[in-house]
Amino acid sequence: MPEERGTPAGPVHVEGEVVATKRVGAYRHLTLAAPGIPERFRAGSFVAVTVAGHVARRALWVHRVRGSSAFGPTLDVVVQVQGSGTAWLAAQPVGTRIAITGPLGRAFALPKEAVSCLLVGEGYAAAPLFPLAERLRERGCAVSLVVSAPDEAHLLSALEARRSARSVTVLTADGSVGQRGGVPDHVDELLRRSDADVVYAAGPAVVLRSAAAAAERAGAWSQVAVEVPTPCGTGLCHGCPLPVVGEDGVDRVVRACTEGPVVRGDRVRWDHL
Amino acid sequence: MSAARLGSVPGPVMVAAGCGGTGRELLPYADQSGLDGLDLVTRSITLDARSGGPGPRVVEVPGGLVNAVGLPNPGLEHFLATELPWLVRAGARVFVSVAGATMGEYADLARRLSRAPGVAGLEVNVGAPDEAGAGLFEVREPYHAASVIAAVRREFPTDRPVLAKLRPDVSRIVEGARACHEAGATAVVVGNAVPAAFADGRPAGLSGPAISPIALRCVAEVHRALPDVPTIGCGGVHDLASARAFLDAGARGVQVGTALLNDPTTVARLRAVLLPDHLTTPEETP
Numbered sequence: 399m400p401e402e403r404g405t406p407a408g409p410v411h412v413e414g415e416v417v418a419t420k421r422v423g424a425y426r427h428l429t430l431a432a433p434g435i436p437e438r439f440r441a442g443s444f445v446a447v448t449v450a451g452h453v454a455r456r457a458l459w460v461h462r463v464r465g466s467s468a469f470g471p472t473l474d475v476v477v478q479v480q481g482s483g484t485a486w487l488a489a490q491p492v493g494t495r496i497a498i499t500g501p502l503g504r505a506f507a508l509p510k511e512a513v514s515c516l517l518v519g520e521g522y523a524a525a526p527l528f529p530l531a532e533r534l535r536e537r538g539c540a541v542s543l544v545v546s547a548p549d550e551a552h553l554l555s556a557l558e559a560r561r562s563a564r565s566v567t568v569l570t571a572d573g574s575v576g577q578r579g580g581v582p583d584h585v586d587e588l589l590r591r592s593d594a595d596v597v598y599a600a601g602p603a604v605v606l607r608s609a610a611a612a613a614e615r616a617g618a619w620s621q622v623a624v625e626v627p628t629p630c631g632t633g634l635c636h637g638c639p640l641p642v643v644g645e646d647g648v649d650r651v652v653r654a655c656t657e658g659p660v661v662r663g664d665r666v667r668w669d670h671l
Numbered sequence: 672m673s674a675a676r677l678g679s680v681p682g683p684v685m686v687a688a689g690c691g692g693t694g695r696e697l698l699p700y701a702d703q704s705g706l707d708g709l710d711l712v713t714r715s716i717t718l719d720a721r722s723g724g725p726g727p728r729v730v731e732v733p734g735g736l737v738n739a740v741g742l743p744n745p746g747l748e749h750f751l752a753t754e755l756p757w758l759v760r761a762g763a764r765v766f767v768s769v770a771g772a773t774m775g776e777y778a779d780l781a782r783r784l785s786r787a788p789g790v791a792g793l794e795v796n797v798g799a800p801d802e803a804g805a806g807l808f809e810v811r812e813p814y815h816a817a818s819v820i821a822a823v824r825r826e827f828p829t830d831r832p833v834l835a836k837l838r839p840d841v842s843r844i845v846e847g848a849r850a851c852h853e854a855g856a857t858a859v860v861v862g863n864a865v866p867a868a869f870a871d872g873r874p875a876g877l878s879g880p881a882i883s884p885i886a887l888r889c890v891a892e893v894h895r896a897l898p899d900v901p902t903i904g905c906g907g908v909h910d911l912a913s914a915r916a917f918l919d920a921g922a923r924g925v926q927v928g929t930a931l932l933n934d935p936t937t938v939a940r941l942r943a944v945l946l947p948d949h950l951t952t953p954e955e956t957p
Contacts, residue, residue, distance in 0.1 A: 408699040411936050453879045453933050454731035497934060629729040629736060630932035633696035636689070636714065636743050637729030651722040651743065656696065
């Protein structure tokens with residue numbers, strides 16, 4: 399397997415541990431000690447965790463990684479409670495041991511040159527944009543970040559991104575904080591203002607689609623982190639179909655967990671998603 | 672025909688069809704010998720490429736997964752050109768799962784796979800939970816399943832095994848196993864997803880720990896009625912105890928499927944216990 403800049407390649411399956419847990423708005427942020435995963439992580443890849451009493455695994459976006467801490471290498475994930483599995487996960491106290499596999503999937507591709515980038519995210523799924531913003535800043539890219547949510551409680555903290563981003567825009571559907579409205583309402587204007595060459599998007603399909611379409615209208619590249627339920631996360635089950643147009647122009651169905659989750663926005667067959 | 676003339680029975684731990692990806696995805700979770708010597712059943716390969724069914728394809732239920740994946744695969748040509756050579760280079764013992772819409776397709780698949788280098792054996796999918804939905808040849812009657820096995824057997828070398836993978840149908844399993852064995856199956860894989868449905872009524876198959884007792888019952892029935900027919904247990908194997916239950920009931924081996932989706936290291940861990948010698952290097956042998 400190819401290795402990038404000396405980092406170990408491929409995912410690992412490890413026993414991790416919950417080392418911190420806190421409620422942030424509507425979400426639960428967990429810090430997991432996960433030896434081997436932070437070193438391999440690239441923004442946009444994800445992890446899958448085993449949940450007690452459940453056969454399917456839960457895929458989680460990674461919000462932040464630390465190569466070393468008092469607990470060794472750790473990663474932060476954002477949990478939105480959507481069912482009994484995520485409810486179990488969110489309720490686990492410090493010290494719980496959890497089987498974690500990762501990093502999984504294709505990460506965001508980084509531009510070779512220092513270009514202007516617009517990052518658009520909504521809800522908990524905006525998580526991978528935060529480590530992405532850091533990587534882009536390290537490369538000298540001008541980063542404009544847009545975080546969106548239905549209301550303030552579902553907003554991922556934009557404050558911590560301010561040091562990586564040149565500008566941060568907050569959108570809420572109810573106008574409780576930042577500008578009122580959603581990504582589709584504002585994305586063209588935000589793209590024009592940022593003069594971005596690349597648009598990165600993470601969030602629900604409607605957000606990804608509008609960001610990809612705006613990028614296409616503006617002649618920019620787009621990369622989107624698609625969220626399709628991935629029962630195993632590892633590519634074994636073929637249970638997460640993602641309809642795309644291949645480089646050859648042929649329609650095909652790929653696995654969101656291995657050929658994705660990040661794909662070019664102009665390649666997704668949104669009507670079939 | 673005696674089983675000895677029809678290739679040896681693989682095992683005791685195999686990767687079940689449809690749960691090993693293309694094989695490559697298992698490599699990060701294998702032990703230090705990688706896929707070398709691993710008995711791996713591929714996802715079902717059809718003559719033409721299939722993109723699979725719409726989502727959601729896999730839904731979790733208590734104790735298992737309900738799936739209607741729709742046999743996504745690149746078709747035989749592409750499989751022979753890409754996935755198979757990779758698996759062979761990786762050292763896996765490749766059992767190609769074959770599925771067809773007609774008896775002729777099964778025979779065609781078997782004939783072309785018989786010439787492909789590195790195919791250790793075939794597994795004939797004669798127990799999909801929903802043949803009609805998947806567009807497969809109807810094999811609900813043991814006679815039909817046996818006809819498919821016979822057609823495959825005629826095209827595939829007798830020194831290599833052909834496995835018949837049957838649905839765990841408690842009332843007909845002995846009949847099905849007998850018919851397939853008489854038609855030339857080296858062993859019968861007893862267990863597949865059990866016919867089920869999604870919450871909206873769409874036909875699907877249930878797999879995972881929930882079906883283990885059903886598959887176990889079938890293995891025990893076959894072993895009691897047909898002690899000379901080698902069986903491989905498949906259904907809800909997820910740890911040593913569940914694997915042992917099948918072996919104790921008379922199975923020669925087990926296949927691990929859904930458990931790999933929960934913990935991709937399951938096969939490596941079971942092999943370490945059930946095949947204790949497979950990691951021993953010659954230098955370490957006393």
